[in-house]
Amino acid sequence: MGGTCIVIGGGAAGMMAAYSAGLGGGYDEVILVEKNEKLGKKVYITGKGRCNVTNNCEPETFFDNVVSNPKFLYSAYYGFDNNALMGVIEDNGCKLKTERGDRVFPVSDHSSDIIKAMEKAVRKAGVKIMLNCEVKELLLADSKDGASPRHITGVRLKNGDKLNADKVIVATGGLSYPSTGSTGDGHKWLESLGHTITKCKPALVPLTVKEVSECKAMQGLALKNVAIKLCRQSDNDSAVTDSKNKSHHKKNLIYEGFGEMLFTHFGVSGPLILSASSRYVKDCYDTNAVLHIDLKPALTTEQLDKRILRDFDEAKNKDFRNVLTGLLPSSMIDVVVARSGIDANKKVNSITSKERENLVNLIKDYVLHITGTRDYNEAIITQGGIKVSEVNPGTMESKLIKGLYIAGELLDVDAYTGGFNLQIAWSTGYLAGTI
Secondary structure, X not given: OOOEEEEEOOOHHHHHHHHHHHHHOOOOEEEEEOOOOOOOHHHHHHHHHOOOOEEOOOHHHHHHOEEEOHHHHHHHHHHOOHHHHHHHHHHOOOOEEEOHHHEEEEOOOOXXXXXXXXXXXXXXXXXXXXXXXXXXXXXXXXXXXXXXXXXXXXXXXXXXOEEEOOEEEEOOOOOOOHHHOOOOHHHHHHHHOXXXXXXXXXXXXXXXXXXXXXXXXXXXXXXXXXXEEEEEOOOOHHHXXXXXXXXXXXXXXXXXXXXEEEEOOOEEEOHXXXXXXXXXXXXXXXXXXXXXXXXXXXOOHHHHHHHHHHHXXXXXXXXXXXXXXXXXXXHHHHHHXXXXXXXXXXXXXXXXXXXXXXXXXXXXXXXXXXXXXXXXXXXXXXXXXXXXXXXXXXXXXXXXXXXXXXXXXXXOXXXXXXXXXXXXXXXXXXXXXXX
16 A cells, blocks of 8 residues: 555554554554653543553443443454453553453552553554644645545645655544643544534533532542432422332433442542443433432341430430441431431430431432532543544545544544543544554
8 A cells, every 4th residue: 555644642442443454464664643742641631541541341331331332343342342452452561451340450559551552562663753843724625527525735834844645643632631731632623624513512521500609518438339319300399209209210310320429529439420420411411400429329228227225226316417437428417317306315215217218318319419510620531523424434534534443432422430431442442544
């Protein structure tokens, strides 16, 4: 084939695209252009610095965890799946391990080792890496017959230099964590060339709530084994917050899951909430929703009632507040007491069955009203992007411009937490770089 392939963006998708293009040996030259001083700046901060590089799951599970346009990813994923990715990483010196939820991390727990392995793979593939090098625009030419799509001819750098290319892969990322260089450059270029950008929103992002003062009182509290249901706000709010109204929950359900969450000074966060947020921004962004938290999912309502009754019997002369220490985290007790409507100093032997029933329902259905999300500075990914119907799913080539390929977070594809989003980047990058 010959010619030059330029990859713009040295993140997960860009590094993999460059590796794939160089590995094929079909180009005279493959150039990876990165505006930062090093590769993988965003990869470095993923997984709290440990890098949840992929998920060691079956294909069906992978697609079940893709929120937007999973079918678009069939060719990319089956062409370069989690096992293929793990092979590349380990072959280049970084051993991996699988943890809870099939999440895959480097054995060292250092994301820098993933980046080192990928940079080693890229260099072995003969790719030329240009750091501190910013692209200003994509260069095109019209077809000679006027009927065929325009075709890419190269890029112009910020310093004015022009790099000619037969193929350009844009992998500049979305809008999340702009400090890492994800500032929407690719969206601007591609939109100016005729591509459609679906509405972009921060996703895998903490949620803000109406009950800020309660969350602030519990700030820093992590709950490890809770079940949540996120529902659309109903016109009849009392119906939504009634834990006995199962059909209403089902009708308005956006997301449900089990796992870990965290209270913050503005609302809620943690892995479970981040995944819920992706469904929230997709299904009811800019509107309110209701979060139902089951604080004791291992117990039925009846079992919890018996547990509380037993606690009360064993401490008949104690104040209500002091009996909850074995049931709830300390920072949550005052909040729950206030919500229950029961006097904190009331002796438990005088608490009525109705008051106890309300307490049980409160613990099984602790309700928060979601008012929105935090911004891109705290979002792990961007939801929305290049409309996938304008991209060939079998090659990642633009249907509008010949020789222009798009990979990674730029595309309107995203997934829940657990390594799935990075796998999307690896898979689409690899496919885009394939000859």
